[in-house]
Amino acid sequence: MNDLNFRAPKGTRDILWPDSARHQFLTEVFAEVVSEAGYTQVITPMFEHVEVFQRLGGATDVVRKEMYDFQDKGGRHLALRPEQTASVVRAFNEHRPAIPWKAWYTGPNFRYERSQKGRFRQFSQVGIEVLGVEDPYLDVEVMALAWRFYERLGLRQVKLELNSLGSKEDRNKFIDALQQHFTQSLSELSEESQKTLEVNPLRVLDSNREQDAHLISAAPSMLDFLSEDSEEHFTQVQEGLNSLNIPFSVNPKLVRGLDYYIRTAFEFISESFDAAQNAIGGGGRYDGLVEDLGGPSTPGVGFAIGTDRTLLACDAEKTFQMPEAAIEVFVVDVTGGMEALKLTTELRNAGFKTDRAWDNRSMKAQMKLADRSGALFAIIVGEEEVASDTVILRDLRESTGQSKITRETIQEDLRKRLR
Numbered sequence: 001m002n003d004l005n006f007r008a009p010k011g012t013r014d015i016l017w018p019d020s021a022r023h024q025f026l027t028e029v030f031a032e033v034v035s036e037a038g039y040t041q042v043i044t045p046m047f048e049h050v051e052v053f054q055r056l057g058g059a060t061d062v063v064r065k066e067m068y069d070f071q072d073k074g075g076r077h078l079a080l081r082p083e084q085t086a087s088v089v090r091a092f093n094e095h096r097p098a099i100p101w102k103a104w105y106t107g108p109n110f111r112y113e114r115s116q117k118g119r120f121r122q123f124s125q126v127g128i129e130v131l132g133v134e135d136p137y138l139d140v141e142v143m144a145l146a147w148r149f150y151e152r153l154g155l156r157q158v159k160l161e162l163n164s165l166g167s168k169e170d171r172n173k174f175i176d177a178l179q180q181h182f183t184q185s186l187s188e189l190s191e192e193s194q195k196t197l198e199v200n201p202l203r204v205l206d207s208n209r210e211q212d213a214h215l216i217s218a219a220p221s222m223l224d225f226l227s228e229d230s231e232e233h234f235t236q237v238q239e240g241l242n243s244l245n246i247p248f249s250v251n252p253k254l255v256r257g258l259d260y261y262i263r264t265a266f267e268f269i270s271e272s273f274d275a276a277q278n279a280i281g282g283g284g285r286y287d288g289l290v291e292d293l294g295g296p297s298t299p300g301v302g303f304a305i306g307t308d309r310t311l312l313a314c315d316a317e318k319t320f321q322m323p324e325a326a327i328e329v330f331v332v333d334v335t336g337g338m339e340a341l342k343l344t345t346e347l348r349n350a351g352f353k354t355d356r357a358w359d360n361r362s363m364k365a366q367m368k369l370a371d372r373s374g375a376l377f378a379i380i381v382g383e384e385e386v387a388s389d390t391v392i393l394r395d396l397r398e399s400t401g402q403s404k405i406t407r408e409t410i411q412e413d414l415r416k417r418l419r
């Protein structure tokens with residue numbers, strides 16, 4: 001014996017049933033919502049050349065501090081993806097699908113973050129990206145699809161916050177103004193925000209330290225720096241949302257963690273839990289990113305929704321409960337197990353969700369397992385049944401419901417009772 005005691009690494013966790021079923025089910029609902037709107041799935045690698053992510057901007061925490069990068073045995077410098085937009089854009093540049101390219105994705109991302117409730121080092125997202133369209137009404141479509149997805153999950157306490165970060169030029173002017181504003185009163189800023197100011201003045205707006213609150217509320221507003229074009233785009237986005245009756249509030253302080261956003265930026269907040277980690281999804285427009293990654297000038301817009309946090313919101317709102325029990329029929333064979341082998345195969349081939357017991361356990365032990373499996377019916381086979389080509393069919397929801405049926409009619413009988 002040794003004293004090995006392996007645990008999942010910090011910030012990661014095992015997701016067992018029934019939680020795993022909810023994760024899968026959530027992805028299925030998402031796929032349904034977006035494929036109804038013409039989006040097709042893209043599956044990109046979980047790691048890329050580190051430069052792909054570095055193009056997201058050296059000032060973002062995700063790139064600067066949180067990347068899981070490593071050298072492979074061939075000496076390549078690679079990184080586990082911290083998000084999927086960069087990978088999707090890299091794939092677009094590599095394959096040049098026809099535009100508009102409307103893609104959706106799902107899967108894990110990796111960030112070396114301080115782990116806490118709703119913040120993990122490996123977390124899963126579902127998302128969409130559209131490449132090749134400038135139309136502000138596409139921004140609206142994208143947000144509306146996220147909205148519809150939350151609605152399908154039964155979430156009611158979701159708030160949409162919207163901002164425009166203007167064009168690159170608008171934003172640079174705003175960043176200068178912010179820099180000036182915060183530098184004037186530098187000593188009033190928290191030490192952490194002073195450091196943030198050096199690398200990324202926009203992110204100072206994200207600080208929720210009390211000491212910074214006053215200076216942040218007095219900071220210039222992005223909305224005063226929008227060029228005419230950006231303002232027009234922003235107005236159309238808001239009109240589009242209004243026309244679909246999707247409620248939203250404009251939050252000029254919303255900057256998002258990733259630096260590539262141009263014009264539209266948005267975030268979905270769950271009001272059902274107070275944790276600091278209540279952002280359940282977010283996205284925006286990133287018109288320069290395809291070029292930044294070496295492709296032709298192509299606009300882009302999309303979002304990513306955090307699967308883990310969305311499920312926390314579902315828990316808080318008591319919605320999106322577990323799907324029905326997975327097993328319909330449980331075969332109990334007290335003749336050695338061969339009958340169960342044949343029957344389970346037969347029933348599964350006919351489309352019944354079927355399980356069985358192993359190791360030639362006693363009748364009592366097998367019945368216990370049948371109950372635990374959540375199955376609705378047990379099919380019981382003993383020597384007598386084998387001899388007479390029959391089985392016993394027992395309704396597990398009622399202690400009295402039991403009948404002997406011929407083997408030939410099992411499927412017909414089950415179908416009548418189950419469907």
Ligand code: AMP
Binds near residue numbers: 113118119123125279
């Ligand atoms: P981002 O890619 O940072 O825009 O994040 C999009 C969404 O992914 C967020 O709104 C969260 O729901 C989720 N998310 C981001 N980082 C994490 C994390 N470390 N753990 C769990 N969920 C996360």
